[in-house]
Amino acid sequence: MRRLNQAFYRYLSSLSLSRKLLGGLISVVLAIAIIATGVVMISAYLMSKHYFLPANVQAVVKILSEDAVLMSLTGNVTRAEQTLSAASEYSQIRALAVYNPEGELHAFYNSLPEKFIIPPQAPERVESEFQFMAHVEKMPGQEYTLFIQADPSLPLFFFNFMSLAGLLILFVFALLTFLVTRFIRRFVTLPVLHLIRVAKKVSEQENYEIRARRFHKDEIGSLAETFNTMLQRIAVRDQQLTEEKDKAEKAGAQAQQMAAQMRLSNEELEREMVVRHQIEIKLTRFQDYLNNIIDSMPSALVAVDNQLNVNQCNSEAARLARLPFSQIIGQPLDHALPFLYQCQNQINRTLAEQTAQHVEKLPVRLEDSEIYLDLVIYPLSGDDTPGAVIRIDNITQRLRLEEMMVQTEKMMSVGGLAAGMAHEINNPLGAIIQNTQNIRRRLSKSLPANQAAAEEKDISLEAINQYLEERGIVRFLENIQDAGVRASKIVSNMLLFSRGGERALSPTPLTDLIERTIEIAASDFNLQKGLDFMQIRVHKELDPTLQDVPCIASEIQQVLLNLLKNAAFAINHRKDKTEIGQITLRTTKEDDRVMITVGDNGCGMESQVRKRIFEPFYTTKEVGKGTGLGLSVSYFIITTHHKGNMSVFSVPGKGSEFTITLPLDSKTITSPVCELPD
Known part of the structure; x- marks a missing residue:
């Protein structure tokens, strides 16, 4: 189908304009004639079906209902059938039947028995719109039924008339087509073909002096005049183009001369551009060099x-x-x-x-x-x-180095001061320790001189010792001796801190050392410095399986005492004191190292303070309450003397936690690592 459509389209495209117009006109007129004939026939059929047929049936019923005709219908059957045959001569009546009052067939007439069937009994209702029933009375009580069948088709004379009308329409159509064709050929096709021939001739000969003929004063005539005007303008333009071509040839020659000069100028300009590009490269490199110098x-x-x-x-x-x-x-x-x-x-x-x-x-x-x-x-x-x-x-780093140099000078001054004062402090400490030892020897029962002096005064040494024990004087003497020994060791540690030197590490039971340190700290009561261990709960989580740790017992005890005092100070300076103060000491073992943790629920530290907490002479305490050397000395003892680590974690308002890490094998002690918080 698609190929057929394409072939038909190519055929139409190849036709001339006159044939296209003629074919279109014939198609339109023929279509109008066919449509008009069909409409007339359909209208006649519908009028016959809906108007003439019911009118004919009513006329037949009216005639058969007359008394004389009705008597012949209800009488002799032969006469009744003759009457029915005469009534069927009306147009479109094809079958008639009369039924007696009992509904039995009395008489009938059927012109086409094979097409119209007469029922033997009177039908109760009409089966279709082409069957009609009527009831008539011969006398009261005797009702006869008339059954009429009609044919709605048009009569033969009507078809003959329509055929004659169709032939007449075709004749008129042919005549009109001939006249219209002549008209189109004269007024449309010939002028158009003339324009086509003139245009083709102008195109082939390129002669713009040719003119088209104007046949009529219509659109095609206007087109011919426009075409002639266009040819005239083209002739003028052609002459102008010829003149311009001559001028262009002259200008081309001049342009060639100028192009030669331009070529020479371009070559010179290219040489200048190369030189300038080289200069720009050098300038760029020099600029980059200067920028690199400035950025460096x-x-x-x-x-x-x-x-x-x-x-x-x-x-x-x-x-x-x-x-x-x-x-x-x-x-x-x-x-x-x-x-x-x-x-x-x-x-x-x-x-x-x-x-x-x-x-x-x-x-x-x-x-x-x-x-x-x-x-x-x-x-x-x-x-x-x-x-x-x-x-x-x-200059931040420079200032810090200057501060470190100042602190170093201070530490050197402290070291020199400690070295100079060591002997002055050790002499009274020696006297205190020696005198406490002498007092305890003078009270001993094992010396004969003590026994002799007591007997001379009539005094019992047992009673004196018992009295001293009951009054706690012996314990006071032991505390005096222990304090003196501890003070002497602290002075020795200060000398070691200022001078440096090697110290021997010895295995020490860490749990016992921590217990003794807690007892010493608990006896320290100084409200002026913010130390009150009576109101602080000490919680211990000490590993019972921990073996001896290689360390310097006095130095570790000094560090722990310093941490406990700082924890007590932080607890007593909290803003919220509703919660009871608590210090937690914990020992754990990890691989070949032991960790000592001292935590508190004190006031905590800000990040700026936490970063500088191990610097010498840095303190947050008031003047007279701290020197800023406690944590710096402790950090020095752990990292230098014991090759361990010391770090701090603190949350403002929540508390702080110091962690000391000591190696368990003194032969594999590594270099100190400073774990300062960010």
Whole structure:
């Protein structure tokens, strides 16, 4: 089907315009004639079916209902059938039947028995719209039924008439087609074909002097005039093009001469471009070299104009501003580097007076740290645009080194002071220890001199010793001796701390050492310094399987006492004292190391304090209550003398926890590692 459509389309495309118009006209007129004939026939059929047929049936019923006709129908059967045959001569009546009052067939007439069937009994209802029933009375009580069948088809004379009308329509159609064809050929086809021939001739000969003929004063005539006007304009344009072609040839010759000159100029320009490109490469390399020099400087450099807008900076300045380089250029100085608002007066003075200005030890807060900067502000010279250059040096590390040197000098001074005072302190300590020993010897029953003196005074040494025991004097003497020995060891440790030196480690039962240290700390009661162990609960979680630990017992005891006192101080300085103070001591073993943890629920430490807690002479206590040497000496003892680690974890308002790590094998002691918190 698709190929057939394509072939038909190609056939129509190949037809001439006149044939296309003629074919279209014939198709339209023929279609109108066929449609008109069909509409007439359908209308006649519908009128016959719905109007003429019911009218004929009613006329037959009316005639058969007359008394004389009715008597002949209900009488003799032969006469009744003759009457029915005569009644069927009306148009479209094909079968008639009369039924007696009992519903039996009395008489009938059927012109086409094979098509119309007469029922033997009177039907109770009409089966279709082409069957009709009527009831008539011969006399009262005797009702006869008339059954009529009709044929709705049109009569033969009507078809003959319509055929004659169709032939007439075809004749008129042929005549009109001939006249219209002549008209189209004369007024449309011939002028169009003439225009086509003229256009083809102009195209083949390229002769724009030819003109088309105007046949009529219609659209095609206007098209011919327009076509002639177009040919006239084309002729003028062709002449102009010829003239312009001559001019173009002349201009082309001149252009060739100019092109030759241009070629020479381009060659010279290319040589200049090569030289300039080489110069630009050298300048770029030199600029990159200068930029690398500036970016490699440890100092931050910022160039500003007289409006304090950043014109240039190096990578160190971008790092200090914590912004990308592209977001700094062109920005106001106080936006790019906000901390320089403190130096705005010096910058303005440099711009106004054209003199260098210096700013030393400028404190700057960046994120969580504080740094110190040195600034040199000097005027920008050798430029038409006034401005200034700011050089920024970070001297934080230098200041810290200076502070460390100062602290080192202090420690050296302390060491020298300790070395000088050691003998002065040891002499009275020796006298105290010796005198306590002498008092205990003078009370001993084993010396004969003591027995002789007691008998001479009539006194019993047993009674004296019993009295001293009951009154606790013996315990006081032991405490005095232990305190003196401990003080002597502390002085020795200070000498070792200041002078350095090797100390021998000995196996020590760590659990017993911690128990004794807790007893010593519990006896320390000094409300003025914030120490009150009576109100603090000490919780111990000591590993019972822990063996002897190689250490210096007195030094570990000194460290633990220092941590316990700091914990008590932190607990007694809490803001919220509703919760009972508690110190937790815990010992655990991990592989070849032992860990001692001292925790409290005191006031805790801020991050700034926690970072500097092991620095010498750093203290948060009031003047007269602390020297800042306790934790620094403890850290030195653990990391240097015992090759261990010491760290702290603290939460402000919740408490602190110090952890000491000691190696169990003194032969495999590693280098100290400082685990300071961030």
